[in-house]
Amino acid sequence: MKFLMVSSYLPSVLNFRGKLLEAIHQQGYEIHIIAPDLSSFSDEYQKLRSLGYQVYSVPMQRTGTNPVTDLSTVFALYKLIHKIKPDCVLCYTIKPVIYGTLAAWLAKVPKRFALITGLGYAFQNVDQDSTRSIFQKLVHGLYRQALSHCSKTFFQNPDDLALFRALKLLQSNIPAVVVNGSGVNVSDFDVMPLPLNSQNQVAISFLLIARLLGDKGVREYAEAAAIIKKNHPDIQFNLVGWIDDNPTAITQLELDAWVNAGTLKYWGKLSDVRPAIAASSVYVLPSYREGTPRTVLEAMAMGRAVITTDAPGCRETVVDGDNGFLVEVKSIADLVEAMQKFIEQPELAIQMGKRSREIALNKYDVHQVNKHMMTEMGLL
Template identity: 35%
Template sequence: MEKKERKRIVLSSNTAFSLYNFRLHLMRTLKEKGYEVITVSPEDGKYSELLKKEFSFFPVKSLDRKGKNPIKDLKLFFEYFLLFRRLKPDIVINFTIKPNIYGSISAGLLGIPSISVITGLGYVFIREIWLTKFVKLLYWLAFRFNRAVVFLNSEDLNTLRNFSKEKSFLIESEGIDIKHFDLTLCKEAKKDEFAFLFVGRLLTDKGICELIKAFESLKKEKPKVKLIIVGSPDEGNPNSVSKGELEKWVKEGLIEWHGFQEDVRPFYCMANCVVLPSYREGIPRVLLEAMAMEKPIITTDAPGCRNVCVDGVNGFLVKPKDVESLYFAMKRMVELGDEKLREFGKAGRRLAEEKYSVEKIVGEYINLIEAVLSKS
């Protein structure tokens, strides 16, 4: 009897880091179900090597995450086209903007089914500029070739619904491993100061500047507070804070800065509250991690962020780009008291378990992938 060939699934993203850290459970589940899993991203050393240990890995060289050079993007399109023509996958799943656009068009022209996962609309959609209209045009073109388009929140879905129509699916987040992020990993230690924690890329769109100003006001009133920053500037991103600004904040005694960390759990253990005053997100993974670790959260009443925070239940919602609103929420959090903080934390953990566990979310992705494959 002739051996049945395994179906090939390509997962493509703008970094090997994001494939390994955010989609590993999905890729492992697909592999366990008998699919051949192929990963595609720029090579970055550590994370591309980790991917190679478990899956096939093919690098793309022309992907510039923040670049606006049309010649380089055209080269990326042809790179995807030639790679997919050689690999002959049964389906391509693209994450992040440039794979979503150029990967989907390349696959479509080759007659290969594809799914785009819109992990967030990013700074291009925060402020309406000429580039916003151009990106919308590219999305419209790419979605014509997709069999399905996944959105992480309903507002992003509604923003681009006219382009994806009946192909649109809502899967809220890429899931959180609630066994990995667990408060029981923390050792009990008495905290002399109330610690706020920010985790993420240090971008103005993440609300980092408003956070510094709000904390500066809070510290004048309540000296026994501190702000821990975990993350690095994003070189090449026009909205990144500079290393000089960070060093200035450290020198002024405003922040403890720890840079990028592979394991953020020890920092969640140190925190009383996690703050993300972002202008817009898909579904913020940082807040899901914080909730799983039973930490109260403060975030903005903005797309993606408001989805995970029930105001007054597991944290506080504040106005986007509003220093005063953020200051008052941080002050309220400090004054809540230990019992109420624990209530907020446990409510967040329950929400993470019920709605965002990686097993639940991966199951939804698998059902969609198999539905697309069955129609191909």
């Protein structure tokens, strides 16, 4: 039996789907992986190969909608999938979901699954009644075609599923399942003590880990930090991430200005985010929309309180007033108010951090999430 995964970014196969592939492999399946740019990720490629997985390269641009290039991607995917002859395929992120699913259908793969991990730029400011751009209509039409050939579609929050149904991107006859994100391997993210000040009390500091995009709320985080620092100059605001090739990306000039002004401490892009989480007492993600944010789950597993938005994907991770606070999307005032609560009552970071760990264990453990997915795919 052969299981195929199609991805647009090889490192995410290990980081986000590694435990799922391991569990499927243990069920006796050969594991096959298709992704672009293998030469750029030799360490990940070698790691996957060392696990006994077959890894194939395919031309695929993560961004852009050049029809000639995308058509060549579909053809290359079809040729590879026809050669591999998998019993089951799982595609995730936009281009693999669209082109991988269509190619798998053309290659007559018996079981075809899509995982919607987040909606991204093609769904920005989109709801059932809103006007959509030509680009958005194109992408949504492609989604509709691809998902019509799925055996089942997985979503990481109920809001995304509801939107796909409302926009008629997912036909009523296609089964859909909501899973608790990608899960987190809680054994890899141990609870770490909160940082202390010179009086041996909890030192409140904040952290955001994200691709440096506008719709991750990076600008709101920086503006809130600047406001807080006027009255509390010693409070540290940490930022981990990188500038991405995306229409909403933060510019290098903006980042440099925040760092040079002392507003943010920039850690760069980290392959291991645990040191940054350990150095911070409260995790902040002011994102406009997510699938289920993995960084929040990792911070929760390490016993950190969370401030995030009352937005799809984000709101599922926080019970307001229990393991953190929910704030309105794009509201700098709300963000400042929530941060101020931790500064005035540092003990909240301890209490809410404990609850975050409990929620991570009970709801987001990666083994539970993977078991749910595998059951729904008929692999158990």
